[in-house]
Amino acid sequence: MDLIKIYLEEDLGEEGDITTNSIFTNEEGEAIIIAKEDCVLAGIEDAKEVFSRLGAEMQILHQDGEKIKAGTIVARIRGKLRAILAGERLALNMLSRMSGIAxxxxxxxxxxxxxxxxxxxxxxxxxxxxxxxxxxxAVIIGGGEPHRFGLFDAVLIKDNHIKAAGSVGEAIRRVKERIKDKFVEVEVENLEQALISAREEVDAILIDNQPPQVARDIATRVREENPDIIIEVSGGITRDNILLYAPFADRISLGYITHSVKSKDFSLEIL
Structure with a gap:
């Protein structure tokens, strides 16, 4: 799926940038992209691709993953003004969102x-x-891991699966009957579910929505049962309490780093 093509079509529609196209024809121009906040840069290669699709050339001055300061010029763009201005908002949106996450x-x-x-x-x-x-x-650029991309590349047995199947053991049994070559993880809400999952030798358990000490106690008991199992924690974890979970967890998953993180501000300025 060509996502950048889809994003450009969303913004330009069938008629294109009617404002810019009514003011300019074939005039050439140059612009810079400036970071307005300190951040970890992410999405610079993708911004370059946006301008490339429109016929403009972007020179990358700083790479994804670099820590940059407010006021840093991260890229320089040359080409027709129509191309530069048509790609401006999409490129900045991608940079802002991805850099906030990273x-x-x-x-x-x-x-x-x-x-x-x-x-x-x-x-x-x-x-x-x-x-x-x-x-x-952007999570990867920031040093994190993406976890499963979708519903197709790993098994994660969640609370509704367990409820509908009747028990955690039954849900695991059904999965193992049908799936032989995927990573299998079980979301657990108490010690009993965790120990059953460990005895069934799943690859990982996800201890969900538990206070730090409760989660630590579950992790300790599970490792006694199955030392090789991966312990993940999730639910209600933020920057303020993450250090209470980090000492005993193998993985910490956080929804907020993609669904509600603050974007970083970038601007494009014509020279």
Whole structure:
């Protein structure tokens, strides 16, 4: 799926940029993109692709993953003014959104790695429809992990699966009968569910919506039962309390880093 093509069609429609096209014809121009806030840069390659599709050339001055300061010029664009102005908003939207995600992810990674060098900060499927590819990419740029991309690439048995199947054991049994080659994780809400999952030798358990000490106690008991199992925690975890979970978790997944993180501000200025 060519997402950038879809995004451009959404913005330009059938008639194109009627404002710019009524003012300019074939005039050439030059512009710069400036970061208005400190951030971890993400989406610069994607912004370049936007302008390339429209016939303009963008020179990248700073790379994805770099920490940059407010006022930094991150790119320079040359080409027809029609092309530059048609791509301006899409390129800036991608940079702003992705850099916001990458910045928050990097903050969490740096915090948690100080207490547990092996813990992984993960995204979830709580993403913007149509933009998941780029939001997950921004998490990776920030030093995190994307987790499963969709419903097709890993098994995650959740509370509604368990309720409808009758029990956690029955849900696991049905999955194992039908799926042999995928990562299998079970969302658990108490010690009993966690121990059943561990005995069934799933790949991971996700301890959901539990206070730090309760989650730690569950993790300890599960590792006694199955030392190889991956322990993930999620639900209600933020920058304010994440360090209470980081010492004992293998993975920490956070929906807010993609669904409600603050975008970073960038601007494009014609020279």
């Amino acid at each position: 910045t928050e992810t990097r903050t969490l990674v740096d915090m948690c790695r100080r207490v547990n060098p092996d813990v992984k900060i993960c995204a979830t499927r709580k993403t913007t429809p149509g933009f998941r590819k780029y939001e997950k990419k």
